[in-house]
Amino acid sequence: MSDLNVVSISEAKLPAEPFVARHLIDGDWRQSADGSTFDRVSPSHGSVVTKAAKGGARDVDAAVSAARLAFDKGRWSRTSGKERATLLLKIADLIDRERERIAYWETLESGKPISQAMAEIEGASDIWRFAASLARTMHGESYNSLGSDMLGLVLKEPVGVVSIITPWNFPFLIVSQKLPFALAAGCTAVIKPSEMTPATTVILGELCIEAGIPAGVVNIVLGYGDPVGTAMTADKRVDMVTFTGSTGVGKAIVKAAAGTLKKVSLELGGKNPQVIFPDADLESAVDAVVFGVYFNAGECCNSGSRIIVHEDIAEAFLKATVDLSRKVPFGDPLDPSTKVGAIITPDHQSKIDKYVRDAADAGATVHLGGEALTVPGLAGQFYQPTIVADVKSDMPIAREEVFGPVLSVLTFKTLDEAIELVNDADYGLSAGVWSENVHTCLEFARRAHAGTVWTNTWMDGFAELPFGGVKESGQGRELGKYGLDEFLEAKTVTMRIGKTRAPWVA
Incomplete structure (x- = not known):
């Protein structure tokens, strides 16, 4: 810590x-x-x-x-x-x-x-x-x-x-x-x-x-x-x-x-994926991933909690995401500098922690966090920024809504494989794609089963644009x-x- x-x-x-x-x-x-x-x-x-x-x-x-x-x-x-x-x-x-x-x-x-x-x-x-x-x-x-x-x-x-x-x-x-x-x-x-x-x-x-x-x-x-x-x-x-x-x-x-x-x-609910292709602006993508998973302590239906990154850049992307996650200010929500506050209840904190521990027991690797966070002077409940890699698509942490500051990382080789992973979910609230190729972005947007698709951004919202999901x-x-x-x-x-x-x- x-x-x-x-x-x-x-x-x-x-x-x-x-x-x-x-x-x-x-x-x-x-x-x-x-x-x-x-x-x-x-x-x-x-x-x-x-x-x-x-x-x-x-x-x-x-x-x-x-x-x-x-x-x-x-x-x-x-x-x-x-x-x-x-x-x-x-x-x-x-x-x-x-x-x-x-x-x-x-x-x-x-x-x-x-x-x-x-x-x-x-x-x-x-x-x-x-x-x-x-x-x-x-x-x-x-x-x-x-x-x-x-x-x-x-x-x-x-x-x-x-x-x-x-x-x-x-x-x-x-x-x-x-x-x-x-x-x-x-x-x-x-x-x-x-x-x-x-x-x-x-x-x-x-x-x-x-x-x-x-x-x-x-x-x-x-x-x-x-x-x-x-x-x-x-x-x-x-x-x-x-x-x-x-x-x-x-x-x-x-x-x-x-x-x-x-x-x-x-x-x-949602189990919202962001797919990162090798030609993406990686600095912007890493920042958006970190924002997407820790915003509101991950207690967000639009949380970008499922990252699907191309295997050619997976190692570098994971390292950059871990490094940036360490810089995110967690702690007292009354301090204007804080970006991530408390978990809503002790029971919910225990639920979040169980997802992480079960994933680790099933063979996933916890690269950051994975336990409660102690904030000096405060009696509430907080959870560390957590990144879990080597995740398989059938693990609960990859399929179910954790609703906490926990990022699951999966990898892919081809666009078709990425789309299959995106759509292999009961949820269909939102999805994101990162690529400098407009053809890749448009094909992804048309094939992803989601009510909202973000391209080269995450969680921008406007009163003029409708919001809602498909499937569950x-x-x-x-x-x-x-x-x-x-x-x-x-x-x-x-x-x-x-x-x-x-x-x-x-």
Whole structure:
């Protein structure tokens, strides 16, 4: 550990009192119906940072009732695109105003670096502004080619009440990939953030109220997946569920939603490969690989945790990656210089470590890390930057989502072999290719089974471009105009002009 870049405890102060989080239901902040609460302990500092209301079935029922009434009464669904856009822009401005506060609490609850959290909040406000632009430009279609006496219209209407269930790894960013698009479409919402990171979603609720969102349009119920998420999924008054999280939970949501045949949108796991060809810009590729696997401590669905490097350059590439990994600042997430913070829970840290140990027992070689990281002055859990080579494609570390700062390295000889390795996975969220040959990049992009393909870069994202996966990485899309379409239904209106219809019965 002595040759790693470890950032000890910073001078930033912990809060004097924990954040108090309550449910937002029908425009009011409420405790749980049964008075239950739960605590969130900071994964980096080991102290209680949030005290939250612990929701149950009665709280979900009240929130869904409020969202259903608000939608059916047209408090939001019948407003104009201009009105919706104006409010979304207000919320974006308020997010910018509260950026430091949001980032602070997100860092304490999730363990991610404060500098990263600040950047994510900035990105979130940009998404709200993009969604506002869609609210103004949303439109249907007309068909004037059906005959002289017919006119066809396709109306785009909001799907209705949406349950939004978000994860702990990007709590503010991911709710901002869902809620503003639902609101732009005219939907009402019930949101459940992860029980590990409730604070920033509650802050977003405060900003929605301050901006003037009508009561019942945005509701928040805090608590655990069972019973809160289960009730939000199965309730027949809910028209759609959008969920980001593990593939296992996503499958359970599909089953729970099947009883009412509601619409489901899922953004799930990934085992995302980057393929490095011999003609790649190796310095840029190494930097992107290091970024891709350690960003957010690897607790990222887009983590570039599976590297497939050409055997001619594998040894040199591995050495450069190990050398650069030693320089990445791991440690106290409240220090602005830190790039990798804490692991979300002790149980998850143990899961990460088991993947590494099992791979080593199966014949893989650990070239760096492979154990917990001690950060002086901090009581939380951290894991060393870890690189595992000599990995075989059938090893769990090469096929399953480790969700930690662990890089698996495989090798290939030909493009066809690389594509076979890329597609030999249950997941299909994202993939990357590094080559100076545009023909190689284009062929890879067309043949890789993934919702996003990056060429000579990794994890660049834009509000304008859709995001989502294939296979067990999910269904549906977020962001871009496709992200708005998820929350819309098409309604056909067929109009006869004048009394020209011939009688069916003479």
